[in-house]
Amino acid sequence: MLSPLEIARRNRAFDVFNQMFIDRSWHDVIFLKHVRKNPNLLLDQCKKSNEFLKTLTFKKYDEIKNFLKMLEARSPMYNIRHQKFTNKKLMDDFREASLNRVQYQTSRNMKTALRSIRYLRQTKNLTKLSSYVEEVMGDYVVKKTNRIMPWKFEFLNEVYNTLALAYVDQYTVPKYFRFAEKNALLRLLRFPMDKSMEAQHFVFGDRTTHQEGIDSVNPALSKSRRLINRFENRIFFAKYPIEKCYLFHQIASTHLQSHRFDECCFNARKSIEEARNCNSNIWQFLSNLLIIKASAALHKVERTREALAKALQIADKLKNKDIRNYISVCISCNEEEFIVKKQSVMANSSHRDSTKSARSSASFQPSE
Template sequence: MATNAANFVPAAGIQEAIPIWKKIDWSEEVEQGIYKDWGAYYSRRDREDKAMYYYDKALELAPEDFVTLSKRSMSKRKTAKVESALSDSRAAKDMSKNMNKESAFINLEVCEGIYQHNELENAKAALHENTQIFKGNKIQAFVERLIVVDENLKDTCGDGLSPFFLENEKHIYEIKKILDEKMMVDNRPLWKILKEQGKCDVLSIPDIEEEILSPLEIARRKRAFEIFNQIYIDKSWIDVLFLKSLKSNKNLLMDEFKESKDILTKLTTSEYEIVMKFLKMNHVRCPLYANRYQQYPNKEALKKFQEAYLYRVQYQTRRTMLAALRTIRILRAKSDVNRLLNVVESVMGDYVVVKTHRVMPWKFEFIAEVYNTVALTLSEQYTVPNNFKVTKDNALLTLLRHQMDTVKDFPKFKFGDRSTHQEPDLTDPNMLRSRRMISRLEMRMRFAKYSIEKCYLLYQIANIHLKSNRGDECSFAAHKAIEECNKCNSLLWSFLSHILIIRANAALHKFSRTKACLISALSLAEKLNSPRLFSFIDTCMACNKAEYQNKKSSFQINASRRESKLSTVSLQRASKSSMISRGELTRPHSLSSLVME
């Protein structure tokens, strides 16, 4: 009785408003017809989500309505839900067959589902089977679809397939091997599999290795993606790129909008997946190699076109490289080091890394020319200024062009003035910028082939650490740069790396380490046969020696003052004890009196 009474207890809160048409006591057949009509209405206007919703409502009232089920499969096919659409159409076919109401429309829907599932052979077999079942005008739709499927099979397995296999035979076997390994199911325990592979078999959750792509591979995939879209959707390919960018657009998916962010993320992701599924269907029906063969059936014409395109790219690349060299030399003549480093980073980090030796046969010569020019520009700023005094404060750091630490003036907090508020999660933009730059340079280090390029990258990493007052990291990166300099026999980059170590040690007032590094830099200046650098290092050694002497003399003065204080205190205690022994002063009898005295 208690359970029956609980069922009649009204729910708490305000219930959802009931529509007017629901207040009328419709029969289930009429209500199902309403839902079907609404589903058809929204389907005609390409609002398939709404259409599927109302088709689901209609099927709840009449689960054996195979017509509604086939219409729902059509809506699912339009939204690229291929597997679910095929299962609905097959279920509708079985229902109609059991009721002896077999329909050509429903069977054609099954064939369409198989065709969109990229099973061209099975679709052809199903269409042939239906031409034997039905007669008269009902066969016409199956015959027209058979023509389309036959043309797709000609494109995929036609004359364009054999040249593609001959060009990519090696890659095809490698990909097949990878796919076979993925298809294999190993039911052994995970620790046995890892032990056999020579990996750690102790971790219960194995580490997932992140795939790190080179800049050249990233550029190749990006270009292949653009070509793929341009071939299959022509001028609308830019819309696909825009939709892809929306998936990670911070202006659209803002963290502040907590409710709409999840909805928009789901919407952009689902729409992009729908577009890509349809593009893959088009690719299966007419692959890229068939498209190329249709455009250039003559091999000689294709080869001629490829050579002409290669020559155009080589010529444009040569012109771009000469312009970049001209800009670098002009900036060196102006001694504009900061702009020079920015130009070199943009040219070498964004343009040259995506060029192959086929497009740029002179790649190594260009890299060596650019980095040697940068090294010469950096070394030219190390000169002894006129009327320079070795004895002034921070003479060594001034000579090395090291920026002194400046005390930041923090604004005082004023109530009502938001510019003076200190946010708790405020981050330093300079620190974020340096971290991004270091990660970019480290990524380039992974794929750098030449030692002179590694010298430049390690020097830049060390310089960024030095600007952020991280002396140990700077010295570590500079030592690695010196090792790379020894491999490529680059004395100038080795000298510049020594200068960074000297600056890091001088900023921390490590005189002995600075002196040892200055001695090795002096030998490098002698090998470079540069009187300017030799005199610069000689002046640096004099500054380091003068600062060491000043520091030593200040320590001696402080030590003598400390000794004089100790000697006066000891004399006072000795005179006091002698007076007590002579009886001129009485010794205190308790600890409290001694403390008071």
């Protein structure tokens, strides 16, 4: 596995190599490289021309590669660079000026990204905010070195903490909230109540329950798998604990949306460990909320009570009255559900005992 930075570095080296030896024709080399697997050229319906065009494009690309290797063997790249820049000091100054221009443009882009993130938080557009953060951090920032972006760690902290605050802002007690309504805790936790995303049971011999069948029938599940694979690949190359706790939190949240509750709790606990490593109370709180949601969805009252107690401790560290009030209302909802569940169990047991006593008295009546 190659890191995104290494992939970008190799692509850049490939372009520089072509620019050095064939000047402006390097665009044609890139075009020929991509046209070899272009479905618009290699149509499956064209039986005869498909194989001919595939062979032709691969052959011509190999010829160009061999030609470039011959040029590089005759005059290596360092020699061409030396011929262009006979004065080493001028070459170093030119390189330093180019890096400074890239650094300045990167700084402008990062300031624009921060303004957009803060604006999306103010407008409470969480869906767009989370996708924008993932796009910026997963596709742009990971390709920047410390030379181009020396403030990278500070930018990571700013973005992920702003995202965490935006997540916390949505957890508020509604104005006309009632404890007695059905699934009050799940509604308070903003857990989706629809049944469309429930996990499908595998049936032996049924083709629709295979891996490919599920993806074709339910595209949401295939989308969640792609997201999880993306986050797992990013974890492998993540350096800082705050980035890892964000990625584990996103994996757990994706599992929760697909109603895979055990995987959600497993990744949420990993996110809590990474949040402790970077002393981030807010990400600990968000990961505990995912465990609370998974336990409440399974109606595990005791497990939900333990998770709520931990969340209350973290809320005390955050020193926010609204968050503490929210967790207190969640605890009250959970206790109300516990009382209702206990009463239903007692009513069922008393009904069962009365039925057994009636049957036993009927079976032991003396015969006349």
